Amino acid sequence: MSNLQDAMLYINGEIRPSSDNAYYDNIGPWTGEVVGRAADATAADVQQAIDSARHAFDHTDWSSQHEQRHELMKKYVKALWDKRALLVDISRFEAGAAMGAAARAHIDGALNGADDLLKCFEQVTWQEDRGVKNENGFDTKRLVTHEAVGVVGAITPWNVPLYVNIGKVVAALLAGCTVILKPAPDTPLMGSVMGEIAQQVGLPPGVFNVVTSSDPAMAGEMLTKDPAVDLISFTGSTAVGKLIMQNGAPSLKRVFLELGGKSAFVVLDDAPNFAQTVMGSMVVFHAGQGCAYPTRLLVPKSRYDEAVKALEMAYAGFDSKWGLQDEPSCIMGPLISKKQLDRVASYTDIGKQDGARLLAGGKVRSDKGNGFFFEPTCFVDCTNDMRIAQEEIFGPVLVVIPYEDDEDAIRVANESVYGLGGAIFGSTERALEMAKKIRTGSMSVNGGTSITGDLPFGGYKQSGIGREWGLEGIEEFLETKAIGIRAS
Structure with missing residues (x-):
């Protein structure tokens, strides 16, 4: 060190x-x-x-x-x-x-x-x-x-x-x-x-x-x-x-x-490469310590089982790829402090008590070293009123919420005290119209970059x-x- x-x-x-x-x-x-x-x-x-x-x-x-x-x-x-x-x-x-x-x-x-x-x-x-x-x-x-x-x-x-x-x-x-x-x-x-x-x-x-x-x-x-x-x-x-x-x-x-933020990552039923897009929603970059990071994954009920299977594969494949200090391709290290580690870890119990199912992660990883390591974590079968869906955890925790249709997806995305960032994937015209109805300061459509130094950045609501x-x-x-x- x-x-x-x-x-x-x-x-x-x-x-x-x-x-x-x-x-x-x-x-x-x-x-x-x-x-x-x-x-x-x-x-x-x-x-x-x-x-x-x-x-x-x-x-x-x-x-x-x-x-x-x-x-x-x-x-x-x-x-x-x-x-x-x-x-x-x-x-x-x-x-x-x-x-x-x-x-x-x-x-x-x-x-x-x-x-x-x-x-x-x-x-x-x-x-x-x-x-x-x-x-x-x-x-x-x-x-x-x-x-x-x-x-x-x-x-x-x-x-x-x-x-x-x-x-x-x-x-x-x-x-x-x-x-x-x-x-x-x-x-x-x-x-x-x-x-x-x-x-x-x-x-x-x-x-x-x-x-x-x-x-x-x-x-x-x-x-x-x-x-x-x-x-x-x-x-x-x-x-x-x-x-x-x-x-x-x-x-x-x-x-x-x-x-703060609790941004939504919305995947529409017509999103190209649906499974790959869902896999890309994992909250792992810099251990999820980003205010605009989309940490609520919204997927259509019609393709919900497919999304869950894709996430199971993604998290299983990522386990050996994080917490590597000297690996140039590694994008996820520890949390900032013991205080933050304890806070993020507490949400494992909170999620379970709310009735969510822990699909992956949820544990402190002391095997990674003496630092503040918490493994990539995913909760499925969530509803938007759960604490893990409403509170900013600021760690590598993804919450997966099914929705009925486009209007329901917009409703879920907007049912938050926050409105900072977000992402939406689907046919471009449809995704763009939905993006305009989601009340956040920035929105990425089909992977477009909405946060750069020459664009304004900030939030709605709280x-x-x-x-x-x-x-x-x-x-x-x-x-x-x-x-x-x-x-x-």
Whole structure:
């Protein structure tokens, strides 16, 4: 197991330890052992980060020099690409990504997304001429300008840390905001390295700051409550998202949230390669630790037995293909922590108590090593009102639900407090019409890619507020101002 470098704070352009020189252990999911350590920020450190970001926004030209800022961010993204090998190692040893997942969604997906954001920046309209209007007896020339919101608190999760960090940080900096990044306690180094690279490429002091902390709440509480922070961008659980909205209410802080999901994978009776498509619904990539991952498989009753047999074959064939740390083709490793392992494991009993049938998996796999391994799991004979069908498990657990017809499939897909992602397979015209009726922020039709760096990503209902990525993701960090100039 690799020893990772220390994750340090990055505040006002300086890489440094916490003010009391305290550190906490960075635990590796593959072994359950310490792989590094991270600076444990104090409240004073967090306050200094807020003050630095506030000063950089209020007293420098960062927000107004659009082309200069764009060029500097190009250098920053290039420097991230130059560190690709290091970032892959961090995602493997800190976040528990298998090699096949580390190189794909974790790192290349994040860096390609950063390139997309740089291109989307060129589409931002900073000033619009709305023409002359005669009002109150005289002509007024009208302008509408778009300008940075201000100081952003970016609070990010542990599942795909670089991807989420970039989606918030790069977009906010391109918009002209200043940023305080608070990574999850489980994945501090991925955020810290972003601070190191910012210093190397010469981002102005205070424009970008990183605070790592073992306390999951302290820094986030400060960011969400401080009036000096203008906007909070949070990715994580719906419960914490609701708390953030409460914390920001007294200052009417702008909040946008990317929260939980329980997305549906709908297979129609006319889907080409029906059995193969059903097999492809297994929840295994990065151990199912993805908010938009479709974890409810909806199959027609007319072909239900066929679907179950296909899943039996798929899970049996996959047993020897996961939990392999150094295998480039492996896409499933451990869960992030012992806490998450215990939580996911508890759903085995919950599913059985609800009356579902355990088709595959359901066990902690200590034979894979001392890390946090839970085997790919599938429940069949489920109904949509079961807890395993309604609650976000955030692990390698698939729930299979039969449906009667197209309208019933849409009903089941929509009977959820969440609405983040989804997929549907069938004849294209039919599948597309159904996709439009499923209330989620993104939908894949017949395997099409609906989540990329140049498309907006976010949820309906309790899956969130606002959009990340794409032009819309940059515009989330902008305010709109109307200006009237008397012309006569």
